Amino acid sequence: MRRIPVSPVWFISFFAALCPLSSAHANVYATNLRLNGSHTNLLYITDTNLTIGYLLNERASGGLTITIQSNLTTIRTVSFAGTAANAARGSNHFIWDGRDDANNPVGPGSYSFHITAASLGYGGWTQISSDADEGNYAFGPTGIAVNRNTNSPYYGRVFIANSLSNSGGIFLPGDAVGLLKANADGSLAENGAFSDGGWPWAGEIFSPFKIEVSADDFVYVNDWATNGILLRFDQTLSPTSRKLILRPDNWPNGGQAVLGGPAIVGADTNTQIWMADIVHAPDGVGIRRFQVTDDGSLATNDLGVTIVQTGGGSSLTESPFDVALDSSNRIYTIQNVIESGNAAYRVLRFPAPTNGSLVLTNADWQIGSANDNLRGASGIAVNVAGSQVAVALEGFGTGISPSRVGAGVRVFDATDGSAVVTLPIQPSHQHYDVAWDNVGNLYTCDFYDGVWRVYSPPGTNYATTVTFATIKPGEPPGAPTLSAPGYAGGQFQFTLNGQANVTYVILASTNLQSWSPVTTNASASATRLINVQSPSALNFFRAVVSP
Numbered sequence: 001m002r003r004i005p006v007s008p009v010w011f012i013s014f015f016a017a018l019c020p021l022s023s024a025h026a027n028v029y030a031t032n033l034r035l036n037g038s039h040t041n042l043l044y045i046t047d048t049n050l051t052i053g054y055l056l057n058e059r060a061s062g063g064l065t066i067t068i069q070s071n072l073t074t075i076r077t078v079s080f081a082g083t084a085a086n087a088a089r090g091s092n093h094f095i096w097d098g099r100d101d102a103n104n105p106v107g108p109g110s111y112s113f114h115i116t117a118a119s120l121g122y123g124g125w126t127q128i129s130s131d132a133d134e135g136n137y138a139f140g141p142t143g144i145a146v147n148r149n150t151n152s153p154y155y156g157r158v159f160i161a162n163s164l165s166n167s168g169g170i171f172l173p174g175d176a177v178g179l180l181k182a183n184a185d186g187s188l189a190e191n192g193a194f195s196d197g198g199w200p201w202a203g204e205i206f207s208p209f210k211i212e213v214s215a216d217d218f219v220y221v222n223d224w225a226t227n228g229i230l231l232r233f234d235q236t237l238s239p240t241s242r243k244l245i246l247r248p249d250n251w252p253n254g255g256q257a258v259l260g261g262p263a264i265v266g267a268d269t270n271t272q273i274w275m276a277d278i279v280h281a282p283d284g285v286g287i288r289r290f291q292v293t294d295d296g297s298l299a300t301n302d303l304g305v306t307i308v309q310t311g312g313g314s315s316l317t318e319s320p321f322d323v324a325l326d327s328s329n330r331i332y333t334i335q336n337v338i339e340s341g342n343a344a345y346r347v348l349r350f351p352a353p354t355n356g357s358l359v360l361t362n363a364d365w366q367i368g369s370a371n372d373n374l375r376g377a378s379g380i381a382v383n384v385a386g387s388q389v390a391v392a393l394e395g396f397g398t399g400i401s402p403s404r405v406g407a408g409v410r411v412f413d414a415t416d417g418s419a420v421v422t423l424p425i426q427p428s429h430q431h432y433d434v435a436w437d438n439v440g441n442l443y444t445c446d447f448y449d450g451v452w453r454v455y456s457p458p459g460t461n462y463a464t465t466v467t468f469a470t471i472k473p474g475e476p477p478g479a480p481t482l483s484a485p486g487y488a489g490g491q492f493q494f495t496l497n498g499q500a501n502v503t504y505v506i507l508a509s510t511n512l513q514s515w516s517p518v519t520t521n522a523s524a525s526a527t528r529l530i531n532v533q534s535p536s537a538l539n540f541f542r543a544v545v546s547p
Helices: none
Strands: 010-015 030-035 042-045 050-056 063-070 073-080 090-096 109-119 141-146 158-162 178-182 211-213 219-223 229-233 243-246 259-265 272-277 287-291 305-308 320-325 331-335 347-350 365-367 377-382 388-393 408-413 419-422 431-436 442-446 451-456 461-473 481-488 491-497 502-509 516-523 527-533 540-545
Touching: 030 109, 030 461, 050 109, 141 219, 141 442, 141 451, 158 211, 211 259, 219 259, 243 272, 272 320, 305 331, 331 377, 347 388, 388 442, 408 431, 408 442, 481 540, 502 527, 516 527
Parallel strands: 141 211, 141 431, 259 320, 320 377, 377 431
Antiparallel strands: 010 042, 010 461, 030 050, 050 090, 063 073, 063 109, 109 461, 141 158, 158 178, 211 219, 219 229, 229 243, 259 272, 272 287, 287 305, 320 331, 331 347, 347 365, 377 388, 388 408, 388 431, 408 419, 431 442, 442 451, 481 491, 491 527, 502 516, 502 540
């Protein structure tokens, strides 16, 4: 292992900025990008060998290329054939020796690492997950979601709501009622695959039920055991991160509404929460929209507003069961109809609401009237491109059956509702939810088999993910010292002895416990004179390296 001859330590500021390039079917992609095993903002390494780690959701059968750029200039390109070990499904890594294509050591600067994975693709919709992987197991999966945030270190993480416990015993993460997290290849996520989030889930299929990931990395989970409480967690599903978002005081219609969903639109204080009221017309409130407050929850007694009406001449003649929105805010919903020959439409799309518009009643398109092969529509999701809509069907029958009428997963064209595909594997099994990842793969929950699966649409494909690092040779900044206190011109003065070209923040305290910044100093010199406003009372000062 080669050491840097002059400076044995490199300083690297690293953040994941994962940016898949658009393509027709970008279904193989890299996630879990890491530098020397870390996704934190600060790394110290002792040599020039940077380990670039990544995970592939399936083999890059069309090959894999790692490109290293300085600004927009490519300095190093390494390619692997589709049969190479570095192109395999699962965890992989590449070690960069800090040199360019001409074998010259590179200088300090900002570098981006581009991982492009390509696939030869398939002739039709194909399952690319393995039922045998431990991370794909959930005894009673009723909700599924994927982190599609390209700037998140958890990009590609899969979340599953498991609402039945294994009566034979709790041996695996997927045996217990609660929440599961897995990687895109079906391996168990780091820091524990299971969490109950500190919440008393009731199980029995509806608690927990549906699950979604927001654009700002929060995981929202619907608990239907009590009319539709909505909880929020961080990406680790930790109990300490749990927040009660939608509460009984937010239930409209005198508390009679039973709110399902959710669909989460926006981020931070611009977050909107969309819920579907499964109470049948004319008593239901249809599709309801809520706006979060500054703390991320809903205001007390905020009942939301109805965007799509149920009954009263609306295309929703029964009741919505789930809701999804595309990037243009068009609204997709389903009606959970199980009666044979029922004329109610099963899948509908409504136009995007406009400011000041009336409550929506007329669908852009609606399909499935009296279609017994679309019984029990339970979950709906639209892909990132807004081109296809997937629907999970629990079907009609008693108990957990492998031959429920109408059960399975269907995909429709988002523009007109025309049929695209009925997924080829276990089409008669009870399914409660579907989700899409950021590159066009479809995720399903097979309740009968107790697994979640991933399907790739047909066609060759590729996707690129990018991570950035700022590399600077030099020792890490040492602890500064303060000396030579004095007073001049109404200001308190002292000398800071630190390291050249390092920015320091000067902190003040009256009790050596609570510290507040008073000034920031940047200099090319290791020794600098610091002036601060003369304090009116006894103060202590110290200096720390600026973040």
